[in-house]
Amino acid sequence: xxxxxxxxxxxxxxxxxxxxxxxxxxxxxxxxxxxxxxxxxxxxxxxxxxxxxxxxxxxxxxxxxxxxxxxxxxxxxxxxxxxxxxxxxxxxxxxxxxxxxxxxxxxxxxxxxxxxxxxxxxxxxxxxxxxxxxxxxxxxxxxxxxxxxxxxxxxxxxxxxxxxxxxxxxxxxxxxxxxxxxxxxxxxxxxxxxxxxxxxxxxxxxxxxxxxxxxxxxxxxxxxxxxxxxxxxxxxxxxxxxxxxxxxxxxxxxxxxxxxxxxxxxxxxxxxxxxxxxxxxxxxxxxxxxxxxxxxxxxxxxxxxxxxxxxxxxxxxxxxxxxxxxxxxxxxxxxxxxxxxxxxxxxxxxxxxxxxxxxxxxxxxxxxxxxxxxxxxxxxxxxxxxxxxxxxxxxxxxxxxxxxxxxxxxxxxxxxxxxxxxxxxxxxxxxxxxxxxxxxxxxxxxxxxxxxxxxxxxxxxxxx
Numbered sequence: 304x305x306x307x308x309x310x311x312x313x314x315x316x317x318x319x320x321x322x323x324x325x326x327x328x329x330x331x332x333x334x335x336x337x338x339x340x341x342x343x344x345x346x347x348x349x350x351x352x353x354x355x356x357x358x359x360x361x362x363x364x365x366x367x368x369x370x371x372x373x374x375x376x377x378x379x380x381x382x383x384x385x386x387x388x389x390x391x392x393x394x395x396x397x398x399x400x401x402x403x404x405x406x407x408x409x410x411x412x413x414x415x416x417x418x419x420x421x422x423x424x425x426x427x428x429x430x431x432x433x434x435x436x437x438x439x440x441x442x443x444x445x446x447x448x449x450x451x452x453x454x455x456x457x458x459x460x461x462x463x464x465x466x467x468x469x470x471x472x473x474x475x476x477x478x479x480x481x482x483x484x485x486x487x488x489x490x491x492x493x494x495x496x497x498x499x500x501x502x503x504x505x506x507x508x509x510x511x512x513x514x515x516x517x518x519x520x521x522x523x524x525x526x527x528x529x530x531x532x533x534x535x536x537x538x539x540x541x542x543x544x545x546x547x548x549x550x551x552x553x554x555x556x557x558x559x560x561x562x563x564x565x566x567x568x569x570x571x572x573x574x575x576x577x578x579x580x581x582x583x584x585x586x587x588x589x590x591x592x593x594x595x596x597x598x599x600x601x602x603x604x605x606x607x608x609x610x611x612x613x614x615x616x617x618x619x620x621x622x623x624x625x626x627x628x629x630x631x632x633x634x635x636x637x638x639x640x641x642x643x644x645x646x647x648x649x650x651x652x653x654x655x656x657x658x659x660x661x662x663x664x665x666x667x668x669x670x671x672x673x674x675x676x677x678x679x680x681x682x683x684x685x686x687x688x689x690x691x692x693x694x695x696x697x698x699x700x701x702x703x704x705x706x707x708x709x710x711x712x713x714x715x716x717x718x719x720x721x722x723x724x725x726x727x728x729x730x731x732x733x734x735x736x737x738x739x740x741x742x743x744x745x746x747x748x749x750x751x752x753x754x755x756x757x758x759x760x761x762x763x764x765x766x767x
Contacts, residue, residue: 308385314402315395322385340365400451401482411464416491418646419593424467426597430614435463445469471497473510480517487603488514489525493532494646499675512536523603528553547595555599565627581612587654633740639747640754643671656692659743663695669748670701686710697721731760
């Protein structure tokens with residue numbers, strides 16, 4: 304579908320300051336470095352950059368138009384370049400994506416939650432891709448910039464969209480829901496994340512619950528019956544609801560869950576009165592809940608449930624998420640370095656304990672970030688938990704490493720088996736010095752701690 308600059312200006316309530324509004328465009332770019340000739344340059348202002356500083360560069364690279372904020376000087380731009388002025392370029396990007404999304408009369412699935420939203424989104428897409436042409440946001444491009452850019456890749460080739468909605472502040476899920484106009488909405492669970500800005504678990508729930516509040520009453524809400532806060536949030540939604548759960552009665556549930564060491568999970572998927580045997584090629588019993596959420600979405604869309612086991616069997620998770628890596632001849636490592644919060648840490652430690660069995664286990668952990676005033680309390684609690692999971696050595700990195708150490712010692716963890724490193728290389732050096740055949744290693748931490756560097760360094764050392 305080809306649109307004119309005039310259409311865009313109307314969609315974002317922008318003012319065309321110069322240029323021919325009847326010109327068509329081939330796409331938009333927010334980065335002058337990757338801009339293609341014929342695209343519109345959308346000048347966004349961020350914490351570390353201001354796109355307005357790169358307008359001239361974008362024009363010189365072939366931008367046919369510019370969307371800019373009122374008050375930003377563009378007197379040097381050639382007269383043939385279209386200039387559209389708006390009050391707020393970020394708001395305008397969302398307005399544009401929302402209007403563009405509504406040009407396509409296709410179902411859209413929106414997934415949010417404190418844990419498992421990316422995995423659930425990927426599972427839904429994997430199942431639906433067996434029958435449908437699916438568009439999804441890559442990785443976790445799920446914020447007020449990433450979601451609009453993902454939606455703007457919609458084309459007549461697609462017949463369904465699956466998008467993750469992320470947030471760290473109140474109001475963001477409401478805005479993302481407004482933009483994406485979902486037909487089906489999922490809140491995977493509620494947990495202590497983003498406390499730096501949201502302060503309390505109730506505030507987290509309220510912010511995630513904006514999805515159900517802003518969804519159309521003609522949409523379908525997917526409800527986690529095992530999460531009390533999600534259940535409470537769903538009471539405010541007046542449309543159709545489909546429930547999933549393990550510990551509470553639900554329309555979509557699992558039974559006879561059997562873990563197959565580091566290979567995967569077998570379980571029976573029950574959708575109302577029908578039973579489907581499922582093999583999930585993932586570690587971590589908590590991923591069964593993500594699979595149930597995905598199955599509930601497929602059910603909500605009216606697809607044949609027979610495709611669910613096949614889609615889940617072929618599912619491949621994204622990198623740095625519970626990847627099992629073999630090191631040397633007889634050492635296995637779980638690379639779960641993508642991110643961390645109190646719930647995902649507990650899930651990871653539980654999974655690690657189950658998989659390693661009686662083998663020696665070494666946990667290499669980085670900070671859990673964005674926890675605000677609860678940071679010290681939650682890191683101390685993490686330390687006390689570690690002692691319960693049969694961990695033999697604890698290696699730590701980050702601002703709260705000493706707090707985790709104190710908690711672990713309070714939980715009767717051996718002090719001489721705790722090591723705090725100042726950098727990744729120091730951790731990997733110490734780790735290599737203590738590793739033995741048959742050991743299992745868990746590596747996890749928040750994204751900013753880049754704990755995968757420990758894994759990369761360790762793998763390189765074993766190649767030497």
